[in-house]
Amino acid sequence: MAKKSAAKGGTPATALLDRTGTPYRLHAYGHDPAAASFGLEAAAALGVEPASVFKTLLVATGLPGAEALAVGVVPVDRSLDLKAMAAALGVKKVEMADPAAAERRTGYVVGGISPLGQRNPSRTVLDASAFALDTVYVSGGRRGLDIELAPADLSALTQAVSAPIAST
Known part of the structure; x- marks a missing residue:
């Protein structure tokens, strides 16, 4: 996968990918503010299976300080x-x-939270289903922008653990 820079209008997510030399592709699409699901909107706009587009969700853990929030990344x-x-x-x-x-x-x-380039990174769990795919799509850091990259790269850059955290 060829690296594609976000020279104009980059985000912290694309800056991290560029800085680390991680291969990725940017996919921009027209975001509809009335969309019921940002993730399903992205999958439809990009013409890819929803199972390959991952959303970034934050959870409260009940722990103090930096451990108070964590990130779950699921289809x-x-x-x-x-x-x-x-x-x-x-x-x-x-x-x-x-x-x-x-x-x-x-x-x-x-609606534009990326697992990459967060201001204050949190412990991250990536759903195990990601590793069955060649590439996954995650938010690029704003609505209407997705990043396609290898799940292993996503996991490495976020220091994610892998676990089956998605349900139907």
Whole structure:
């Protein structure tokens, strides 16, 4: 996969990929603010299977400080299994994070939160299904922009653990 730079209008996610020399492709599309699901909108706009497009979700762990929030990355056509996420993190339970807290933590807006280049990176769990794919799509750091990259690269850059955290 050839590296494609985000010279104009780059995001922290693309800056990280460029800085580390990680191969990726950018995919921009016209975002509809009325879309019911940002992830399913991206899959349709890009003409790819929803199972290959991953959403970035933040959860509250109940732990103090930097461990208070964690990131789950799951296919857009599935839900985050909170019990499985808690188990992967080694905590008793998690709940979805407050959207404002997620935005403050990551530096991105909801619907455009990338697992890459976050202002304050959090522990990350990548759904195990990603590793059955050659490439995955994740938010590029703003609505209407996705990054395609190898799941191993995504995992390495986010220091993610892999676990089956998606449910139907």
